[in-house]
Structures are given as structure tokens and as C-alpha cells.
Amino acid sequence: MKFETFDARMRLFETAHDHCVLPGLYIVVRLDGKNFTRLTKETWPFQVPFDPGFRDLMVDTVEHLMQCGVNVIYAYAQSDEISLLLRRDDDSFGRKTRKLISILAGEASAKFSLGLGGVAVFDARVSQLPSPDHVVDYFRWRHEDAHRNALNAHCYWGLRGGGESPSAAAQMLRGLSTAEKNELLFRQGINFNDLPSWQKRGMALFWHNGPTSNEDGPGATREPGPTEPVRAPRRRLERNLELPLGEAYGAYVRGFVV
Template sequence: MKFDELDSKMRVYETAHDISVLPGIYMVARIDGRGFTKLTKEVHPFEAPFDVRFRDYMIETVKHLMNCGFKVIYGYTESDEISLLFDLNENLFSRKHRKYNSILAGEASAKFSLLLCGLAAFDCRICELPNKQLVIDYFRWRNEDAYRNSLNAHCYWRLRKDNFTQADATKKIEGMSVAEKNELLFSYNINFNDLPVWQKRGIGFYWEMVDKEGFNPKTNQQVISKRRQLKVDMKLPMKDEYSKFISDIIELNNIE
């Protein structure tokens, strides 16, 4: 059998179940750390509940993903997860799920592993969102999840540092209201509202135009030009303000 015939025969088994995102559908990639609880608590112990070094590794990983060939207009990270919103007109790899999933998981794993100086792995899945409002709702969901997880984590680890066992700490905060969890932290002289914003709301990444000073050798003059720059926002808004924030990013990138 000639190679071309063999190639055609076998390639169908590789591509028979390819799924592509239809035109006009928003794509959000959700990238999660695989086994990061063990990785960050046992293999490479980080400070709990939040570690600046781990935060910075995640920031650098998102920045890498937003510069690795895809048209990403917004990135978001909280804990060990990353969400990326693509330009509505992104058509790289014909919008095939398997290409986006494999490339983004591989790029994230490679970048984070280099920063960690150890092995780390991420998985990826593509969310197909048929309208702008669902995109806003998606990021609102992750933003509010960050707040909930942060409050729980601060309560849990404060109790653990007070010699509560894992089971007892979990049981104590189980079923507590938000107000009760805030009161628990306050009993340890911790005001949750005063904690760093990035711990409670996650971190956003988006492109902005900035003035760049240069020199024109032809006119022998200093000139100002516009350059696109990636903004790392560690003080994201919440609730309705965050929804408007996401809506504005979509509109500014002409993907209405």
C-alpha cells in the first residue's frame, strides 16, 4: 500500500470525532491544575491559604497563554484555575476542540513546570457560550466562586493553625453562613474585608493601549505612539460592577 493511501486510511481514525465550535459562538477555555492539592501541600509545600509565589506562577502562566498564538481578549485566574475568553472571530485550527484542549493544557503545564522547577500538569476544556450574556455570567460565576473559596480557605486554615484537625476544621465551618464565617475570622482579629483583593476576587488580564515614547531619526524628534500592553489587574470589582467590566471588555474588542 502506498503511503498516501495508508495515510488517508489511518487519518480518519484520528479525526472521525473532531468537534469544532460553530462560527458566532463564544469560546472560553477552562484550564485547571491536575492534582494541585497534593502538589502544593506535599510535593512543593506552599503557604496556606494563599502564597504569593504560587500566585506569581499562575500570573506568569496566564501571561504566557495570552501570548502563545491565540487571540485571547481576557484572562482570569483564581486558585489553580485559568479561564481564557477568545476573540469571537478566532479561527485557529478551525476551532477544533481537541487542538485547543491539547495545546492550551500543554502550554500551561510546560510554563508552570518551568517556573516550579518540577512537574505540574493542567487539563483543559472548551466552553461554548452562544451569547454575550452567558460570557458575562461565566466570568461572574468564577469571580463569585473565588470569593466563596477564599472565605472558606481563610476560615479552614485559621482553625488548622489553632490546632484543629482536618476533620474538625471542616465540620466547624460546614453549614456556616457568610456572616458567621466573617465572625469566626474576626474572633482571630482578622477582618476579611481588609485582606488583599486578589485573594477574594481573582486576577484579570486584558489588553490596553498605552503611550510609548520613541525617537524619530528622520525628524530628530521624540514621538509618542500607541502600543498594546497586557494589563494584570489585581483589584477586580465584584457583582454587578464586575459584570459591567466584562461587558465593556467584550465591546471594546468588537465581539458584540
């Protein structure tokens, strides 16, 4: 059997279930840390419930993902998860879901592990969204999840710090309303509204086209004239650790949906 025939026959077994996202659909890839809840509390030396060092590792990982060959226009990160919005017309890897999942999960795992100095693993999944409204709803969903998780985490670790066992702390929180959880924190001397925004609302990263002097790098040129350098647009990554809430966040996200 000729190799070409053999190759084509065997490749059917690994490509038979390939799925490609249809043109016109928005792609969001969400990555989650595998067992990060346990590892951050028991193995890795991070503060609970939130650690600035862990936050910085997550931001560095997101920045890497936005520069690894996939056209990501907006990213949102909270706790141990990352959501990446691709350009609607992005054709990376032929829009094959298995390629997007495996490559982005691999890139995230490698980057975070290098920064950590130990093994860390991310999984990934793809959402295929038909309209800008669905994209906004997706990110509002993750944004609301961040707020809920932050409140629960501060309550839980406040109780643990007060001497409660893991099971007792979980039981004490079961069935409490948001107002009751805020009151619980207040009795511990914590005003939830005063906590850093990135803990409660997550973080955003996006590309910004802003003017910069071309004398900043090699090959700078100037207009004829004595003093002023030519100003040219340069694409750079920006981060936002002070995201708005509710409808205002929805409007914020809509500005990136192209």
C-alpha cells in the same frame, strides 16, 4: 497500497470525533491544576491558604498563554484555575476543541513547571457561549467561586492553625452561613474585607493599546523637528489585582467582549 490512500484511511480513526466550535460562538477555555490542592499544601513549599509566590507563577503562566498563538483578549485567574476568553472571530487551529484543549493545557503545564522547578500539570475544557450575556455570566460565576473559596480557605486554615485536625476543621465549617464564617474569622483576628483583593476576587489580564515612544526600541524614527519622539500605539499586557465586585465586575468584563 499507496501511502496517500493508507494515510487518509488511518487518519479517519483520529479525526472521526473532531469537534469544531461553530462560527459566531464565543470560546472560553478553562484550565485547572491537577491535584494542586494537595501539592500546594503537602509537596510544594507554599504558604497557606494563599501565597504570593504561587500567585506570581499563575500570572506568569497566564501571560505566556496570552502570547502562545491563540487570540486571547481577556484572562481571569483564581486559585489554581485560569479562564481564557478568545476573540469571537478567532480561528486558531480551525476552532477544533481537541487542539485548543491539548495545546493550551500543554503550554500551561510547561510554563508553570519551568517556573516551579518541578512537574505541574493542567487540564482544560472548552465552554461554547452564544452571547455576550453568557460570557459575562461565565466570568461572574468564576468570580463568585473565588470569593466563596477564599472565605472557606481562610476559615479552614485558621482552624487548622488553632490545632484542629483536618476532619474536625471541615466538620466545624459544614453548614455555616457566610455571616457565621466571617464571624469565625473575626474571632481569629481577621477581617475578611481587609484581605488582599486578589485573594478574594482573583486576577485579570488583558491587552491594552497605549501610546509609547518609539525611541524605546530599535528602528525608532522621529518627525522632522528637534526634540519630541514620535508617539505610536503599542499593544501590551496589563494585569488587574483589584477587581470590582458583583454587577460592577460584570460591567468590567462586558468591556472586553468583542
